[in-house]
Amino acid sequence: MARPTIVDIARAAGVSKGAVSFALNGRPGVSDKTRARVQQVAAEMGWLPNVAARSLAGTRAGAIGLVFARSADTLSAEPFFMRLIAGIESELSLRSVALVFQVVTDHTAEIATYRRWAAERRVDGLLVVDPFVDDDRIGPLDELAMPSVFVGVPPSDDLVAGVWSDDATSMSQVLKHLVGLGHKRVVRVAGSNNHQHVQVRNETFRRISAELGLDEAMIVETDYTAEQGAQATRAILMSPRPPSAIIYDNDVMAVAGLGVTQQLRIDVPGELSLVAWDDSQMCRICHPTMTALGRDIENFGATAASLLLDMLDGQPPRKIETPAGVLIARGSTGPVDAQMHTTPR
Amino acid sequence: MARPTIVDIARAAGVSKGAVSFALNGRPGVSDKTRARVQQVAAEMGWLPNVAARSLAGTRAGAIGLVFARSADTLSAEPFFMRLIAGIESELSLRSVALVFQVVTDHTAEIATYRRWAAERRVDGLLVVDPFVDDDRIGPLDELAMPSVFVGVPPSDDLVAGVWSDDATSMSQVLKHLVGLGHKRVVRVAGSNNHQHVQVRNETFRRISAELGLDEAMIVETDYTAEQGAQATRAILMSPRPPSAIIYDNDVMAVAGLGVTQQLRIDVPGELSLVAWDDSQMCRICHPTMTALGRDIENFGATAASLLLDMLDGQPPRKIETPAGVLIARGSTGPVDAQMHTTPR
DNA sequence: CTGAAAGCGCTTACAG
DNA sequence: CTGAAAGCGCTTACAG
Numbered sequence: 172m173a174r175p176t177i178v179d180i181a182r183a184a185g186v187s188k189g190a191v192s193f194a195l196n197g198r199p200g201v202s203d204k205t206r207a208r209v210q211q212v213a214a215e216m217g218w219l220p221n222v223a224a225r226s227l228a229g230t231r232a233g234a235i236g237l238v239f240a241r242s243a244d245t246l247s248a249e250p251f252f253m254r255l256i257a258g259i260e261s262e263l264s265l266r267s268v269a270l271v272f273q274v275v276t277d278h279t280a281e282i283a284t285y286r287r288w289a290a291e292r293r294v295d296g297l298l299v300v301d302p303f304v305d306d307d308r309i310g311p312l313d314e315l316a317m318p319s320v321f322v323g324v325p326p327s328d329d330l331v332a333g334v335w336s337d338d339a340t341s342m343s344q345v346l347k348h349l350v351g352l353g354h355k356r357v358v359r360v361a362g363s364n365n366h367q368h369v370q371v372r373n374e375t376f377r378r379i380s381a382e383l384g385l386d387e388a389m390i391v392e393t394d395y396t397a398e399q400g401a402q403a404t405r406a407i408l409m410s411p412r413p414p415s416a417i418i419y420d421n422d423v424m425a426v427a428g429l430g431v432t433q434q435l436r437i438d439v440p441g442e443l444s445l446v447a448w449d450d451s452q453m454c455r456i457c458h459p460t461m462t463a464l465g466r467d468i469e470n471f472g473a474t475a476a477s478l479l480l481d482m483l484d485g486q487p488p489r490k491i492e493t494p495a496g497v498l499i500a501r502g503s504t505g506p507v508d509a510q511m512h513t514t515p516r
Numbered sequence: 517m518a519r520p521t522i523v524d525i526a527r528a529a530g531v532s533k534g535a536v537s538f539a540l541n542g543r544p545g546v547s548d549k550t551r552a553r554v555q556q557v558a559a560e561m562g563w564l565p566n567v568a569a570r571s572l573a574g575t576r577a578g579a580i581g582l583v584f585a586r587s588a589d590t591l592s593a594e595p596f597f598m599r600l601i602a603g604i605e606s607e608l609s610l611r612s613v614a615l616v617f618q619v620v621t622d623h624t625a626e627i628a629t630y631r632r633w634a635a636e637r638r639v640d641g642l643l644v645v646d647p648f649v650d651d652d653r654i655g656p657l658d659e660l661a662m663p664s665v666f667v668g669v670p671p672s673d674d675l676v677a678g679v680w681s682d683d684a685t686s687m688s689q690v691l692k693h694l695v696g697l698g699h700k701r702v703v704r705v706a707g708s709n710n711h712q713h714v715q716v717r718n719e720t721f722r723r724i725s726a727e728l729g730l731d732e733a734m735i736v737e738t739d740y741t742a743e744q745g746a747q748a749t750r751a752i753l754m755s756p757r758p759p760s761a762i763i764y765d766n767d768v769m770a771v772a773g774l775g776v777t778q779q780l781r782i783d784v785p786g787e788l789s790l791v792a793w794d795d796s797q798m799c800r801i802c803h804p805t806m807t808a809l810g811r812d813i814e815n816f817g818a819t820a821a822s823l824l825l826d827m828l829d830g831q832p833p834r835k836i837e838t839p840a841g842v843l844i845a846r847g848s849t850g851p852v853d854a855q856m857h858t859t860p861r
Numbered sequence: 862c863t864g865a866a867a868g869c870g871c872t873t874a875c876a877g
Numbered sequence: 878c879t880g881a882a883a884g885c886g887c888t889t890a891c892a893g
Contacts, residue, residue: 219635224870226568243602247595248797257588272617290564397801433803452593458778569886
């Protein structure tokens with residue numbers, strides 16, 4: 172037989188269409204007994220709501236939207252993104268909400284997508300990633316009045332809802348690990364300064380470096396690609412006073428940096444220690460294996476999705492800090508050999 | 517003002533609702549002049565179809581579905597998947613079709629998702645990845661009567677529509693490259709035998725190895741993970757008569773294998789050559805860099821999406837072979853040194 | 862070639 | 878607590 176509708180259920184249960192709707196949506200207006208019977212009949216008949224009808228009748232589309240405004244290169248190279256999606260999905264599937272996903276090249280196209288989805292009534296809310304400083308998406312998003320959760324954004328008055336991770340504690344762990352090994356000179360290879368979370372990590376890096384009595388905290392800005400990670404590493408190692416340790420803002424650059432040390436015949440960790448922000452398979456399969464700051468990215472995505480769904484259910488927007496990462500010490504970090512670093516390379 | 521509907525456009529253009537619908541959907545029933553005026557008015561008013569209304573009225577949902585039934589680990593480690601999505605999206609956005617995406621753990625959950633989407637009328641068609649031998653998704657998919665395109669499937673009578681790449685030519689290139697360098701003993705580290713494309717590559721590997729006069733073609737089966745790639749490599753190198761070259765079924769395992777050679781102090785490419793199937797940033801940043809069979813994965817995804825959209829437009833299902841990959845010779849392959857391989861390690 | 866009308870499957874006031 | 882009815886924005890026969 173054809174897919175059952177609420178009319179079929181109403182007939183089978185001997186009640187009105189409206190009563191079925193109330194019963195199935197957990198709204199008041201029907202007795203507990205009736206509700207139970209209706210739910211049982213619906214389950215027996217294998218009823219699922221036609222999302223188009225539900226959406227048209229003025230409630231939820233039953234979907235949320237996610238746009239990545241990055242090149243296929245970056246997206247495919249960094250395990251972060253797929254993990255984030257997996258985390259988001261784990262929460263969505265619990266509540267039977269679909270994910271509408273789009274990959275575009277820049278913010279302009281991203282905003283156009285949001286406008287289109289809003290006009291089409293395609294999604295009920297948005298998960299917005301890669302928050303920028305003076306983010307040009309905030310205005311259009313406000314205008315569209317689309318419930319949105321910013322993913323990876325530090326607390327600020329501009330944004331109503333968002334999740335971020337406790338980068339200060341993470342950074343502190345990494346630096347204490349290095350200091351414990353005797354490192355005094357640490358350089359940070361950072362992502363783009365336009366990203367809010369990069370600025371937060373930069374500040375935290377400077378502050379904690381100072382607190383721990385490290386030498387001047389140096390930061391190199393990159394675009395997160397392997398190419399710039401390698402180039403930055405080369406420049407750092409060729410500098411007059413190279414550091415004894417480098418902290419990279421992602422796993423891709425850290426592994427690329429490791430490749431550079433092999434070309435330059437610099438021993439890791441004997442002469443130089445390397446740390447990656449975000450752990451991944453890459454960190455486990457390179458040689459030596461890469462010490463990494465492993466964050467629970469799936470939980471991060473799940474938390475963001477959960478917050479958005481709560482908002483769609485009428486709960487107030489919130490800002491949620493997720494736990495700091497955990498330092499996973501591996502082969503790429505070791506005790507500093509004071510002598511080696513007095514000799515310029 | 518609120519979002520315009522076709523009633524607003526009809527009023528502004530001085531025609532009926534029905535005429536607007538015909539004009540905007542490129543259907544006969546209105547004069548060219550009227551059509552042009554209606555389209556102009558719609559554009560001026562910034563009209564976009566409410567997808568829920570359109571879907572409810574019995575035509576397309578304006579979305580297609582994609583499910584990955586893999587662990588977050590595999591998905592995030594292999595750049596392939598995100599590239600495939602990027603390619604799919606490039607085609608979808610040209611035609612303003614949305615992608616509904618879900619990550620699940622197994623085929624059972626995948627099929628349940630298809631059933632739910634069908635019941636909800638969430639999507640118009642499906643892109644189905646990772647075709648298996650005796651694929652248990654074919655029955656349910658037939659039953660749901662959902663237009664589907666299999667991605668990465670060799671031609672077969674079971675499946676009506678699909679795209680795959682010319683693996684025979686690709687394999688031939690790889691083997692000829694190795695033979696040209698003097699290799700005689702090549703082992704293939706393959707993915708799971710359950711995958712149809714793996715079986716095709718296995719057969720091709722055996723056939724071409726024989727044609728080129730190579731030693732007995734040996735194949736090791738794995739699950740595509742770095743762990744099994746490393747383990748297989750170790751087993752192969754410890755065997756009584758180790759090969760002078762290994763071909764891996766993905767980039768993740770190839771790079772993991774490279775890590776093993778470094779632990780075992782086996783020189784690549786001096787003593788052993790390595791080749792990855794599918795190129796990626798990982799292959800470019802490891803040391804030595806990895807020779808790879810680079811396929812245009814984005815084009816692969818775009819072709820699959822395009823085929824599905826054509827089918828939704830009423831065109832007949834097809835089977836499309838996409839171009840073979842291109843061998844990118846890098847540092848991990850070199851001439852075989854006959855002497856080294858007479859000495860067992 | 863054009864217009865008036867029914868209907869897709871739901872939700873939601875409104876009257877009992 | 879329940880039922881009858883309108884309406885969401887489209888598409889599509891059907892009559893002119």
